[in-house]
Amino acid sequence: MRRVPFVLLAPCLAAVLLLAGCGGKNVDEFSPAAVAAAAKSAGTVNGLCPIMRKPVVQGDNTEYKGERYGFCCPGCSTQFLKDPERYLAAMKADPVRYGYKQP
Numbered sequence: 001m002r003r004v005p006f007v008l009l010a011p012c013l014a015a016v017l018l019l020a021g022c023g024g025k026n027v028d029e030f031s032p033a034a035v036a037a038a039a040k041s042a043g044t045v046n047g048l049c050p051i052m053r054k055p056v057v058q059g060d061n062t063e064y065k066g067e068r069y070g071f072c073c074p075g076c077s078t079q080f081l082k083d084p085e086r087y088l089a090a091m092k093a094d095p096v097r098y099g100y101k102q103p
């Protein structure tokens with residue numbers, strides 16, 4: 001069997017990772033430790049993106065009322081700022097799940 005050159009596979013792999021990183025299924029399987037670690041490395045008050053409920057990533061965050069909130073992908077901060085209090089309420093209601101540090 002002929003081996004498929006990696007150069008052909010790489011773009012497919014990138015596309016799959018991109019789709020998995022933003023959108024796709026709602027994931028509820030992240031441990032509090034993983035979520036807390038995400039918050040720490042991103043420097044945000046939350047470790048789980050309040051929109052997609054995935055760990056936050058470095059560099060994708062926004063400030064609201066003096067606190068820095070993290071997100072998993074660029075579209076989420078836009079969504080958050082449309083109705084921040086709603087997402088804040090969800091995080092306050094379940095701070096462990098969101099790795100949320102109450103101000």
Ligand SMILES: [Zn+2]
Pocket residue numbers: 049050051052053054071072073076
């Ligand atoms: Zn997100």
